[in-house]
Amino acid sequence: MLDHTNKNFVLMVEGLTVSFDGFKAVNDLSFYVEPNECRVIIGPNGAGKTTVLDLICGRTRATSGAISFKGKDLLKMREDQIVHAGVGRKFQTPSVYEDLTVFANLELSYPKGHSVFGALFFKRDQAVRQRIEEIAEMIFLSDMLTQKAAFLSHGQKQWLEIGMLLIQDPELLMLDEPVAGMSVAERKKTAELLRRIVADRSVIVIEHDMGFVADIATRVTVLHQGQVLSEGSMEHVQNDPKVVEVYLGH
Amino acid sequence: MQSKQIKHPFLTRRDVIGYAILAAVIFLLLPAVLDSFRLNLFGKYLTYAFVAVGLVLCWGAGGILSLGQGIFFGLGGYCMAMFLKLEASTPENTSIQSTPGIPDFMDWNQLTALPWWWEPFYSLPLTLLAVVAVPVMFAFVIGFAMFTRRVSGVYFAIITQAVVAILTILIIGQQGFTGGVNGITDLRTLFGWDIRTEEAKTTLYFVNGALLFVVLMVAQFVRRSKLGRLLIAMRDQPDRVRFSGYDVAKFKIFIFCLGAGFAGIGGAMFTLQVGFMSPTLIGIVPSIEMVIFCAVGGRLSIIGAVYGALVVNWAKTTFSESFPELWLFGLGALFIAVVMAFPNGLAGVWAQHIEPRLLKLWPGSAKQPAAPAAEKTPAE
Amino acid sequence: MFSDYSMSELTAIFAMQGFSGLILFSVFVLMALGLAIIFGQMGVINMAHGEFMILGAYVTYLLSNLFADYMPALFGMYFFVAMFFAFFASGALGMLVEWALIRHLYKRPLDTLLATWGLSLILQQTYRTVFGAREVGVSIPDWMMGSLPITDLIEVPINGIFVMVLALSISIGVYVMMYRSGWGKQVRAINNNRQMADAVGINTAWTDRMTFAIGCGVAGVAGSAFTMIGSTGPTAGQLYIVDTFLVVVFGGAGSLLGTIASAFSISQAQSIMEFFLSGSMAKVLTLLTVVGILMLRPQGLFTLKLRK
Numbered sequence: 001m002l003d004h005t006n007k008n009f010v011l012m013v014e015g016l017t018v019s020f021d022g023f024k025a026v027n028d029l030s031f032y033v034e035p036n037e038c039r040v041i042i043g044p045n046g047a048g049k050t051t052v053l054d055l056i057c058g059r060t061r062a063t064s065g066a067i068s069f070k071g072k073d074l075l076k077m078r079e080d081q082i083v084h085a086g087v088g089r090k091f092q093t094p095s096v097y098e099d100l101t102v103f104a105n106l107e108l109s110y111p112k113g114h115s116v117f118g119a120l121f122f123k124r125d126q127a128v129r130q131r132i133e134e135i136a137e138m139i140f141l142s143d144m145l146t147q148k149a150a151f152l153s154h155g156q157k158q159w160l161e162i163g164m165l166l167i168q169d170p171e172l173l174m175l176d177e178p179v180a181g182m183s184v185a186e187r188k189k190t191a192e193l194l195r196r197i198v199a200d201r202s203v204i205v206i207e208h209d210m211g212f213v214a215d216i217a218t219r220v221t222v223l224h225q226g227q228v229l230s231e232g233s234m235e236h237v238q239n240d241p242k243v244v245e246v247y248l249g250h
Numbered sequence: 251m252q253s254k255q256i257k258h259p260f261l262t263r264r265d266v267i268g269y270a271i272l273a274a275v276i277f278l279l280l281p282a283v284l285d286s287f288r289l290n291l292f293g294k295y296l297t298y299a300f301v302a303v304g305l306v307l308c309w310g311a312g313g314i315l316s317l318g319q320g321i322f323f324g325l326g327g328y329c330m331a332m333f334l335k336l337e338a339s340t341p342e343n344t345s346i347q348s349t350p351g352i353p354d355f356m357d358w359n360q361l362t363a364l365p366w367w368w369e370p371f372y373s374l375p376l377t378l379l380a381v382v383a384v385p386v387m388f389a390f391v392i393g394f395a396m397f398t399r400r401v402s403g404v405y406f407a408i409i410t411q412a413v414v415a416i417l418t419i420l421i422i423g424q425q426g427f428t429g430g431v432n433g434i435t436d437l438r439t440l441f442g443w444d445i446r447t448e449e450a451k452t453t454l455y456f457v458n459g460a461l462l463f464v465v466l467m468v469a470q471f472v473r474r475s476k477l478g479r480l481l482i483a484m485r486d487q488p489d490r491v492r493f494s495g496y497d498v499a500k501f502k503i504f505i506f507c508l509g510a511g512f513a514g515i516g517g518a519m520f521t522l523q524v525g526f527m528s529p530t531l532i533g534i535v536p537s538i539e540m541v542i543f544c545a546v547g548g549r550l551s552i553i554g555a556v557y558g559a560l561v562v563n564w565a566k567t568t569f570s571e572s573f574p575e576l577w578l579f580g581l582g583a584l585f586i587a588v589v590m591a592f593p594n595g596l597a598g599v600w601a602q603h604i605e606p607r608l609l610k611l612w613p614g615s616a617k618q619p620a621a622p623a624a625e626k627t628p629a630e
Numbered sequence: 631m632f633s634d635y636s637m638s639e640l641t642a643i644f645a646m647q648g649f650s651g652l653i654l655f656s657v658f659v660l661m662a663l664g665l666a667i668i669f670g671q672m673g674v675i676n677m678a679h680g681e682f683m684i685l686g687a688y689v690t691y692l693l694s695n696l697f698a699d700y701m702p703a704l705f706g707m708y709f710f711v712a713m714f715f716a717f718f719a720s721g722a723l724g725m726l727v728e729w730a731l732i733r734h735l736y737k738r739p740l741d742t743l744l745a746t747w748g749l750s751l752i753l754q755q756t757y758r759t760v761f762g763a764r765e766v767g768v769s770i771p772d773w774m775m776g777s778l779p780i781t782d783l784i785e786v787p788i789n790g791i792f793v794m795v796l797a798l799s800i801s802i803g804v805y806v807m808m809y810r811s812g813w814g815k816q817v818r819a820i821n822n823n824r825q826m827a828d829a830v831g832i833n834t835a836w837t838d839r840m841t842f843a844i845g846c847g848v849a850g851v852a853g854s855a856f857t858m859i860g861s862t863g864p865t866a867g868q869l870y871i872v873d874t875f876l877v878v879v880f881g882g883a884g885s886l887l888g889t890i891a892s893a894f895s896i897s898q899a900q901s902i903m904e905f906f907l908s909g910s911m912a913k914v915l916t917l918l919t920v921v922g923i924l925m926l927r928p929q930g931l932f933t934l935k936l937r938k
Contacts, residue, residue, distance in 0.1 A: 057493060083495035095490040097483040104479050109494045113476055116504045119496075122476035164494060315740045395925035404675050404739045405928065408875045409921060415872045416917045423910030534872065538747055545744065578755035585748025589741040590734060 010035050010172055010202045011056070016065035018055060025051045027226035029065070033172070038194065038203045040213045042237075043223035044246065049206045050092060052223070053174050056204075057089040058082045069172065080114070088170035092177050092206075094157035098150035102141055102160060105149050106132045109164035131167060138196070139163035140189060155186040159193075166197065173197065174204045179212055191215045222246075260474050268553045269466070276459045286448045293455040293523045295563035296462055298323075300516025302543040302555035303469050304509025309541070310549035311478060312505050313485030314402070318392075318410030319513050319540045321417050322385035324532030326514025328428075329384055331527040332368060333377040334437035334445075354436070359426030374441065381518040382511045389510030393503040400499075402488075414537050421529040433528020437521070445522060458519045462556070465512050469552050472508065481505060542581070545588045548597025557596055643905075645784045651901035653790040656797035657856070658893035661870055662877040663804050664849035666889040669878055671808065671817050672841055674732055675743040678750035679874060680867025682846045685723060685753070686716030686853030687862040688761060694768040694857075706771045713854045720850025721843040728842040733835065750867065757864035765863035774858065789858045796855050800848060805886055807844070817841050821884075872917075880920050882930030892931055896920060 011033040018026045026048045033039050041049050054060040056067055058079040067074040074082055097105050110131065113122035136142045139159040144152065149160060158178055165173055178194070179187045187209070194216050197203060207213050213220065213234065220237045222230040230240040237243055261269070280292050301319045308314045341350040347357040352364050370376045392413060396406055421428045429435070437445070444450060472478050484491045484498055492498050521527045530536075539562075547558025562584070569577040588595060594602075661683065668676050676682075690712040697708035727749065735742040774792055777785040808814040816837050820827040828834050856862070877896060881888030896916060903912035924930070 059489070059493075078497065079492045080495045080497045083493060089493050091489065091493075095487045097479075097486055097490070099482050099486060100479055108476065108480060108483055108491070111495065114495050114497075116477070116500050119477040119480055119501070120472065120475050161490075164490075168495065309740075313740075315743070396928070399925065399928045401925075401928040404743060405879060407675075407740065407743060408879055409924060412872055412876055412917055412921050416914055416921065419910050419917075420914050423908065423914065535868070538744075541744065575755060575759060578751045578758075582748040582751035582755070585751065586731065586745050589738075589745040589748075590731070593741070 008034060010037075010070060011204075012066070012068045013052075013056070014066045014068075016052070016055060016062055016067065018051060018060060018063045025226055026055065026062075029223075029227060031221055031228060031231065033202050033204060035202055036198055036200075038198045038205065038216050038218045039221060040205045040207055040217040040219075041221050041223055042207065042210075042213060043229070047223040048226040049223055050176055051226075053089060053176055053204070053206065056082075056174065057087055083168065083170075084111075084114075086171035087174065088165035088168050088172070089174040090158075090161050090165055090176055090178060092180070094154065094161050096149040096152075096157050096160050096164070098148065100149060101145065102136070102147055102149055102152070103132060103145040105160055106135055106163060106167055109167045111168050135163045135167045138166065138193065155182040158182065159190070162190075162193070162197075170201060172202050172204070176206045177208070178205065179207065179209055187212055260471060265470065269463075272466075272553055272556060273463065276462070277456070281452070281455070286452060289455055290451045290523060291567065292560065292564075293451070293458050294520060295560050296455075296458055296556070297516040297520040297523065298540060298543055298563060299462055299556040299559040300465055300519070301509075301513045301540045302547060302559045303465055303552055304512035305541060305544035306547075306549060306552050306555045307469055307472060307478075307481070307505050308509040309544065310551075311473065311481040311485065312502065313481075314502055314506060315404075315407045315541070316410045316506065316509070317407050317534070317538050317541065318414045319509065320532035320534075320537030321410075321414055322389060322510035322513035323517035323520070323540070324417070324421075324527065324529070325385045325388060325517065326381045327517030327521045327527040327532070328434065329371065329377055329380040329514075330518035330521040331434040331437060332371040333374065334440060334521065335434050336368065336371055337440070338436060338438045353429070353434070355429045355432070355434075356426055361426050365427055382514050385510040385514035385517075386507045389507045390503060393506040394499075397499040397502040397506070402502075411534060411537070414532070414534050418529045418533045429528070431529060433526055433530070435526040435528070437525050440522070446525060451523060454519070454523050458523065461515060461519065465515065466552060466556070468508075469512075472505075473552060477501065477504075539581075542585055542588065546584065546595050548595030548600075550594065551597030554595055554597035554600075561596070642781070642784050645780075646786075647901060647905050648898075649786050649790065651898045652794060653859070654901055655894050655897035656790075656794045657859075658873065658877050658897050659797045659801060659890055660793070660852035660855055661849075661874045662881075662889050662893055663800060664845040664847075664852065665874050665878050666881075666883075666886055667804065667808070667848065668842055668845035669875070670883045670885070670889065671821055672838065672845075673739065673821065673883075674736070674842065675739055675746065676732075676842075676845075677743055677747040677871060678727075678753060678867075679846075679849055680870045681750045681753035681757075682720045682724065682849040682867075683853030683856065683870065684757060684862060684864070684867040685720050686713075686850030687857050687866075688757065688766075688853075689716040689719045689850070690854040690857045691761075691766050691768050691862060698769060706773060709771060709774075709854075709858070713851050716850040716854035717847040718850075720853070721847030724846025725839055725843040727846075728839045732842060733838065736838075750871075754864050754868070761864065763864060765861040765866075767861040768857045770858060793855050793858060796851075800851060801886075801890060804848065808886060813837070813840075876917070876920050880924060880930055885930070888931050 009032045013032070014030045016026055016029040017024060029048075029052065031039075041052065043049055051060060055062050056074060058074065058077060062075055069082075069085060069087060072085055074085070074087070077085065097108070100108070107124070107128065110128055112128070113119045132145070133142070136145055139162060141152075141156060141160060141163065144156065149157065152160060158181070162175065162178060179190050182190060191212060194203065194205070198218075205216065217234050219232060220234050221228055222237055222240075222243050224246050229246060230237050230243050232240075276296070281289060284292060301323050305316070305319060308316055335353045339351060339353045344350045344352070344354060344357070347354065349357055349362045352361065356364070370380065392410070396409060401409065422431045425431070439445060445454065480491065480496065480501060484501060488498055517527070517532075520531075543559040543562050544555050545558070546562050547554030547556065565580070566577060569580055592598060664682070665676070665679050668674050668679070690709070693708055693712040693715060697705045697711075701708075731745050731749065732742060735745060770789060774789045777787045778791065779785050808817065816827070816832045819830075819832060820834050820837055824834060853862075877893050878889055880896065881890070881892030899919065900912055900916040903915055907915070
């Protein structure tokens with residue numbers, strides 16, 4: 001096992017449990033994410049994958065356990081404070097502001113003017129424009145900046161949401177099914193995008209597409225009934241008899 | 251560069267034209283064609299525009315439907331009425347009372363001294379402050395309690411309606427302090443200036459119009475700021491905004507308080523122009539009617555809100571004078587029509603049908619981008 | 631204030647006060663049940679709910695006149711016939727409204743609220759045009775008049791007992807329908823996941839319409855029952871609407887037990903406070919308490935913690 005006293009972990013999840021009226025969606029879960037790691041969480045439906053992300057970003061409150069991000073206790077923080085601490089999160093269904101332009105979507109995520117009066121008197125200066133154009137290029141949407149987000153394809157919306165997170169420059173990026181609904185070509189581009197992203201930060205990805213997982217994963221965690229079933233490299237996990245049992249046994 | 255085209259200026263050319271037309275209607279057209287009695291009536295309608303503009307920001311942009319705007323309108327109106335009532339209740343004017351110098355309704359209810367919380371309303375500066383501050387503080391308390399606990403949508407609407415019920419029952423029940431169901435009546439002078447004369451009413455109409463334009467410009471500034479775009483974002487994807495690092499509750503509280511402040515100014519101007527304030531003007535039914543002013547104008551259009559308030563109130567006066575039975579049918583149908591058939595109200599009809607035709611007649615401006623109608627998807 | 635009364639008189643006062651609280655409780659339950667179905671199960675805000683109740687009341691008024699004029703012999707039982715008709719009249723109107731309005735607005739709850747408010751104005755004016763602006767009352771059959779002596783000092787009015795029994799039986803009926811029948815299972819399935827319900831072959835459009843109609847029908851029966859304890863006017867429905875919504879929200883939308891528990895606590899609080907304070911202050915304090923608690927616990931008294 002790993003040496004858990006190692007201070008180099010970006011994220012430490014320990015003994016995490018959440019129960020909904022007695023049903024334990026996540027049960028005594030522990031895992032650790034290192035810097036520049038791309039951790040993929042897989043598991044059957046209802047294994048608690050999305051709930052884990054909800055817990056880390058503060059959308060759901062844990063019943064017990066601890067989540068520490070760079071030494072900060074996330075369980076004691078509000079959602080927006082967790083974001084400012086450096087955790088970004090993409091939702092399962094692409095959540096972009098359809099009534100606003102791609103530019104405005106990215107601008108709202110720009111990490112400045114987040115207080116009420118800051119937003120009221122926010123000035124769009126050269127630095128903001130430059131950063132938005134930079135991100136737009138990364139997410140393949142340079143030509144779409146003036147379009148309303150409603151007119152983007154499903155895959156482009158997924159990219160836009162990833163871009164909205166990148167502009168915040170988080171140290172930990174959590175992506176819930178980033179390639180769902182994408183074409184093969186789009187998946188390839190996304191995998192390439194993710195590899196570039198990981199160079200500067202840690203990423204947690206939930207994904208079902210095993211080809212894609214093999215493409216991007218540094219380590220894989222298999223969840224089953226709210227607990228870690230297996231953890232390690234893609235190869236290790238694929239050959240773990242417990243995983244085979246859960247996926248193929250019945 | 252692509253982004254050079256993306257601008258959110260404070261006023262577009264289209265806005266400037268819109269506000270210029272509105273200013274012409276309020277300051278030139280109406281005073282020119284209406285007699286002093288009707289002008290005063292339109293001044294009264296315009297006080298509701300303050301509420302409607304606040305609702306454009308809260309409900310149209312922010313998705314927060316308040317059925318309690320009457321409270322804020324009323325609080326502003328009562329603050330002003332208390333000042334005017336105290337001025338009207340000099341010991342000389344009230345010498346026949348058993349306790350001279352206090353408002354008549356207090357005397358009728360066997361009060362022998364002015365309650366302490368009436369005292370600040372001897373001062374005009376304090377009153378003017380209270381006209382805005384009292385509604386804003388009240389909105390802050392409600393907003394803080396509800397929004398930090400993520401109460402939204404219909405639940406928020408129902409709670410605001412319950413608060414209206416509580417406040418009106420309280421005002422009616424405590425008639426010794428508030429004037430009860432009759433309200434605060436018989437208001438006469440403002441610093442010795444008789445507000446009941448025709449000249450005073452005309453002057454107040456223009457003051458009201460000017461204040462309305464100040465409020466419109468504030469609303470326009472908010473709408474065009476990043477905060478204005480955030481409101482739309484929060485309405486559609488509250489979680490995404492939250493997880494982009496915004497404290498959504500604070501923004502909702504802000505916009506709710508701003509709407510309340512607008513409504514308070516409107517209420518005060520109502521009291522000044524109409525000469526009284528009563529609970530029947532601010533109860534559950536009037537409060538929900540204020541929403542229809544905004545909806546008829548177009549829930550996302552600041553200028554539309556003014557026209558909505560004017561048109562609905564004008565129709566109400568006209569119909570209930572000549573066909574009282576028809577008015578409720580008409581108003582009911584209006585509620586349904588504006589939801590089912592014209593979710594963008596007058597502003598939507600203008601942008602979709604009238605403006606394109608006008609632009610065709612006026613070839614020089616055909617290059618102007620069409621109205622940003624796509625922004626106007628109905629909120630939940 | 632109590633020193634003027636003897637012990638047995640005090641007991642009697644509290645018993646009678648408690649009983650009037652129970653009548654208020656029954657009234658609240660009757661008002662809220664229809665809404666608990668429509669708002670609690672379907673999530674639809676129906677601001678015209680009060681007008682559906684009043685329709686039931688007017689139907690009862692019409693039938694009471696009809697029986698008095700043409701079938702005086704059967705007058706003692708007209709009320710049961712009236713309830714039956716009230717249910718179907720309000721239910722049929724509900725079905726029409728669902729078809730014309732509500733079904734277009736399922737994804738826009740705030741717009742539903744405004745549209746149904748418009749509907750309530752139209753219905754009010756219709757009642758005023760048809761039945762006049764004055765309040766009307768029904769003649770109560772003889773067997774329902776008077777009161778039942780329990781001890782020398784405690785008497786309970788029979789119509790009050792009748793309303794209580796009615797509230798109890800309708801509650802049981804609604805409970806059985808929602809939680810013990812296949813139809814109730816369909817309604818709850820749609821509420822949970824409309825697409826899935828569609829996919830497994832539930833006729834969601836028809837179930838919605840029936841649910842709405844039954845909710846309105848129950849409101850009609852409630853209105854019918856109200857004629858036994860008070861008179862009916864065109865705008866009477868509007869007076870109920872705030873109370874009714876608060877009862878349902880306070881109980882926790884979606885929980886029938888919660889609705890009944892909240893009706894009980896609100897009615898008892900109000901009738902006890904009415905003994906010490908003026909009626910309007912009792913009302914203010916009750917509403918204030920309810921709103922205050924809702925601010926602390928917006929999900930209401932009874933709700934499950936669910937994962938989103």
